[in-house]
Amino acid sequence: MDAATLDHTGLRSIDAATGESVGEPFAGHGVGDVDAVCAAAAAAFPTYRATDAEARATFLERIGEEILALGDELIEAACRESGLPRARIEGERGRTVGQLKLFAGVLREGGWMGLRVDPAQPDRAPLPRPDLRLRNVPLGPVAVFGASNFPLAFSTAGGDTASALAAGCPVIVKQHPAHPHTGALVARAIRAAVAATGMPEGTFGDLVGAGNELGGALVADPRIAAVGFTGSRGGGLALVKIAQARAVPIPVYAEMSSINPVVLCPAALASRGAALGAAxxxxxxxxxxxxxxxxGLVLAVEGEGLDAFVDAAAAALGEAAAQVMLTQGIHAAYEKGIGALSSHADVTEVARGKVGEGVARGQAAFFSTDAKAFLADAALGHEVFGASSLLVRCADAAELEAVLAAAEGQLTATLQMDEADTDFAARLVPVLELKAGRILVNGWPTGVEVAHAMVHGGPFPATSDGRTTSVGSLAIDRFLRPVSYQNLPDALLPAVLRDGGAGGAPVLHDGKRR
Amino acid sequence: MDAATLDHTGLRSIDAATGESVGEPFAGHGVGDVDAVCAAAAAAFPTYRATDAEARATFLERIGEEILALGDELIEAACRESGLPRARIEGERGRTVGQLKLFAGVLREGGWMGLRVDPAQPDRAPLPRPDLRLRNVPLGPVAVFGASNFPLAFSTAGGDTASALAAGCPVIVKQHPAHPHTGALVARAIRAAVAATGMPEGTFGDLVGAGNELGGALVADPRIAAVGFTGSRGGGLALVKIAQARAVPIPVYAEMSSINPVVLCPAALASRGAALGAAxxxxxxxxxxxxxxxxGLVLAVEGEGLDAFVDAAAAALGEAAAQVMLTQGIHAAYEKGIGALSSHADVTEVARGKVGEGVARGQAAFFSTDAKAFLADAALGHEVFGASSLLVRCADAAELEAVLAAAEGQLTATLQMDEADTDFAARLVPVLELKAGRILVNGWPTGVEVAHAMVHGGPFPATSDGRTTSVGSLAIDRFLRPVSYQNLPDALLPAVLRDGGAGGAPVLHDGKRR
Structure with a gap:
């Protein structure tokens, strides 16, 4: 997502729909508070990482229970601060609790430890082989930056927090300043779970404050070992720069910017162009x-059905009500992006949604251009965060391929196709594999399943590290590194690496799965 | 390793033992040659990555056969250019061929693909679950920098090349200028294997040249997707900087600098101090x-046996013959490092090896200091590449722990212990897990087994990415990233992700191992 700076620099909880502040100001933190919270996380790390998988699984489940126990107060705060409807926030709470349960299951399954055993071969010539055993260990305290657009699922107890805690890393959350009340409630739930399950106090910490200095100081602190971030390209790249300039550089997993190309294949357009437009x-x-x-990007070859798609999309968009956006700052950035497209010489406005009344009402927009114009101006490939999309009309399949090849790295790429499009689509799949973390057929990219086979990641600038995912069980790998143990006596070996100690977790034994 | 700049800027093959150039000059490359070799790699990538695991396994094995077919010419060239003895180079050839075979086995086993399948749940409420399938795909063309100290096993067809080719990435090797003849022979063997197994020509390329510009231009080329490097800290950090400054940053796996602390535990010292000194x-x-x-770093608590260790080490070192070092530049850097330790106010010379005759003869050295001096001067913790080591005498266990905690990230950490040292050692293991990629008991860190459970990696500055290894089968992960496929029809799915298509490779099916 590409968000602007926030329109409020204080620490008030803002009702997104009215722009009014609600309740008392929050006690915020300054750069001077970073030291204490990092010291607490560092102090907790040796104890927390030594907890066994079952203990951490129980802790994660307890966080979920404590979040549910917050009841309506949490739902109402998140709705008010985000402007998102109740059904969405209730769903997001379910997703957040489900993510915590998923990682509890991951911990119990044990594959995350990456156990490997190569037994000694004392009689090997010319040299004996030592006993080698390997497991993954947690990196250390992780800084997590809450996202504006998912006040629960990508924030205080969101995916980054769940995966880092599962890995054995203490977490320090930099709360998103657009939802301080929501964040404070969830932080309270996590602290209650820490206390209830006997985890060390510094296992979880949080910092509340507007401006960039606080987050920058957190990432620069030598006790922080990795960073999870979901937000704007500018924000993510700033954190990457700070992390790389440290005496000891650290990994930053920033999910930043994607326009998620959707390719409308010819036969699908011909058979169901209008239905595709509405969907x-x-x-x-x-x-x-x-x-x-x-x-944010739709690609099609000129031909039968494209007009029907455009007409149906225009009709549906004309009926689309304006919606409250997350913050006035995000709305202003959206309007600026729309303005740039509207005034672009090579871009035509296809349709706009309904005008809204009140602050921060986002009026949806759909534009059209051609491949030559798109290829000539990289700015047309930049994200406009909000309900804006650009149709790129291509003369033929080769031109469409050229547009895809020129596009930046993406979280997703979608093919809308009929069976008759198989050859057309098959040519594109290898291109899309290099561009995106997830390829979809006959779906829409919105809606990211929390699953084992999910990748919510992708080549730069979709993320700062395309080798990973921030959604799904594979996300735990981001906060682990392998350690090899050579000829350790049982008394020193981690229990899971002793003979028979894996407790059902998979082991690669002399190169073979057990 | 920490090497200096080379003492020769031309492209002559130098006999390390005499400093004389041998044979005709090599035709070298300039920055202007980078484009063509990258274009060839990029052109080969779509075809090469689409080869199946069996085809790539056969290709890797064939490279090994072609290397063996080079016969004595290769052994003699490598001995002459490195100054290393024949038995060592023959062993290194065996290791190199063994690594290629290991990755052939990894390819056939299939775990490297990371296959995951979450079947659709069309009836799930409130929303159906899509069909999600995941596999790892190769990153793209990889730049590999040959190491000075392993002319075969960490160079042209070394571990980085083997793991990248196994992953499906074309490789461009920047040959180490200290062994152009060796590199040219191995490159010929790889090209013969490319031709014999029908791989696209650009699957392998190499660049020969002195100076830093050539390698820098290679890493900056937009078609390069990742970098493997073994060499000096300065060299590795320079490549990291170039990689991070690109429009699309890429991962750099640089193995750079480590002094590999060895802890002599009290009971072991008391029972076998002299034997430890000799070993x-x-x-x-x-x-x-x-x-x-x-x-390069030995830690011990003052007490019984330490004098015996020091005396035995001094006696053994006094008998140690000087040895030819890899290049005159590396020898000069070694002498400079030794000089700095010799003249350090808080450092005592324990013993030196024998003086040698001829160019680039390295005279071994062993120094001693105390913990307070070590903690006061970070320079005492920097690598001196060559046979130099520093004993740090600690007053007690707490001081020894403080020295370990202050040390930089390491490839290895070693405990020399008796059973009576178990409590002493057990306190250190959690500290060492955070400092090093491999922990050894009662061995010596030299000698890195090529195995499944090996980690030759470690926290910064041992490597630029402590989440990985450059030796052993896990190294293939460095050149892969996951892609998720949502609701793809069989005709578009990669064959290995179709139902029953995994061919025996492990699959995480709905979160359960199959």
């Missing part, structure tokens, strides 16, 4: 378009 | 000390 608008306008996976 | 010197002086895992 596209439903995906485009969901949640005021404020998804990292929003379909 | 230590054997490890220290092996290969003129030119190993990334050379024991």
């Amino acid at each position: 596209f608008v439903a995906s485009l306008t969901m949640g005021a378009g404020q998804f990292c996976t929003n379909p | 230590f010197v054997a490890s220290l002086t092996m290969g003129a000390g030119q190993f990334c895992t050379n024991p």
Whole structure:
């Protein structure tokens, strides 16, 4: 997602729909508070990482229970601070609790430890082989930056927090300043779970404050070992720069910017262009378009059905109500992006949604251009965070391929196809594999399943590290590194690496799965 | 390892033992040659990555056969250019061929693909679950920098090349200028294997040249997707900087700098101090000390046996013959490092090896200091590449722990212990897990087994990415990233992800191992 700076620099909880502040100001933190919270995390790390998988699984489940126990106060705070509807926030709470349960299951399954055993071969010539055993260990305290657009699932107890805690890393959350009340409630739930399950106090910490200095100081602190971030390209790259300039550089997993190309294949357009147009608008306008996976780029070859697609999309968009955006700053950035497209010489406005009344109402927008114009101006490939999308009309399949090849790295790429499009689509799959973390057929990119086979990641600038995912069970790998143990006596070996100690976790034994 | 700049800027093959150039000059490359070799790699990538695992396994095995077919010419060239003895180079050839076979086995086993399948749940409420399948795909063309100290096993067809080719990435080797003849022979063997197994021509390329510009231009080329490097800290950090400054940053796996602390536990010292001293010197002086895992730091608590250790080490070192170092530049850097330690106010010279005759003869050295001095001067913790080591005498266990905690990231950490040292050692293991990629008991860090459970990596500055290894089968992960496929029809799915298509490779099916 590409968000602007926030329109409020204080620490008030803002009602997104009215722009009014609600309740008392929050006690915020300054750069001077970073030391204490990092010291607590560092002090907790040796104890926390030594907890066994079952203990951490129980802790994660307890966090979920404590979040549910917050009840309506949490739902109401998140709705008010984000402007998102109740059903969405209730769903997001379920997703957040589900993620915590998923990682509890990951911990119990044990594959995350990456156990390997190569037994000694004392009689090997010319040299005996030592006994070698390997497991993954946690990196250390992790800084997590809450996202504006998922006040629960990508924030205080979101995916980054769940995966880092599962890995055995203490977490320090830099709360997103757009939802301090929501963040404070969730932080309270996590602290309650820490206390209830006997984890060391510094296992979880949080910092509340506007401006960039606080987060920058957190990433620069030598006790922080890795960073999880979901937000703007500018924000993510700033954190990467700070992390790389440290005496000891650390990994930053920043999920930043994606326009999620959707390719309308010829036969699909011919057979169901109008239906695709309506379905596209439903995906485009969901949640005021404020998804990292929003379909911001549509590609099609001129031909039968494309007019029907455009007409149906225009009709549906014309009926789309304006929606409250997350913050006035994000709305202002959206308007600026829309303005740039509207005034672009090579871009035509296809349709706009309804005008809204009140602050921060996002009016959806759909534009059109051709491949030559798109290829000539890289700015047309930049994300406009919100319900905005650009159709690129291509003369033929080769031109469409050229547009895809020129596009930046993406979280997702989608093919809308009929069976008759198989050859057309098959040519594109290898191109899309190099561009995106997830390839979809006949779906829409919005809606990211929390699963084992999910990749919510992708080549730069979709993320700062395309080798990983921030959604799904594979995300735990981001906070681990392998350690090899050579000829350690049982008394020193981690229990899981002793003979028979894996407790059902998979082991690669002399190169063979057990 | 920490090497200096080379003492020759031309492209002559130098006899390390005499400093004389041998044979005709090599045709070298300039920055202007980078484009063509990268274009060839990029052109080969779509075809090469689409080869199946069996085809790539056969290709890797064929490279090994072609290397063996080079016969004595290769052994003689490598001995002459490195100054290393024949038995060592023959062993290194065996290791190199063994690594290629290991990755052939990894390819056939299939775990490297990371296959995951989450079947669709069409009836799930409130929303159906899509069909999600995941596999790892190769990153793209990889630049590999040959190492000075392993002319075969960490160079042209070394571990980085083997793991990248196994992953499906074309490789461009920047040959180490200290062994152009060896590199040219191995490159010929790889090209013969490319031709014999029908791989696209650009699957392998190489560049020969002195100076830093050539390698820098290679890393900056937008078609390069990742970098493997073994060499000096300065060299590795320079490549990291170039990689991070690109429009699209890429991962750099640089193995750079490590002094490999060896802890002599009290009971072991008391029971076998003298034997440890002799064994230590054997490890220290092996290969003129030119190993990334050379024991450059020895830690012990003052007490019974330490004098015996020091006396035995001094006696053994006094008998140690000078050895030819890899290049005159590396020898000069070694002498400079020794000089700095010799003249350090808080450092005592324990013993030196024998003086040598002829160019680039490395005279081994063993120094001693105390913990307070070590903690006061970070320079005492920097690598001196060659047969040099520093004993740090600690007043008690707490001081020894403080020295370990202050040390930089390491490839290895070693405990010499008796059973009576178990409590002493057990306190240190958690500290060492955070400092090093491999922990050894009662061995010496030199000698890195090529195995499944090996980690030759470690926290910064041992490597630029402590989440990985450059030796052993896990190294293939460095050149892969996961892609998720949502609702793809069989016709578009990669064959290995179709139902029943895994061919025996492990699959995580709905979160369960199959």
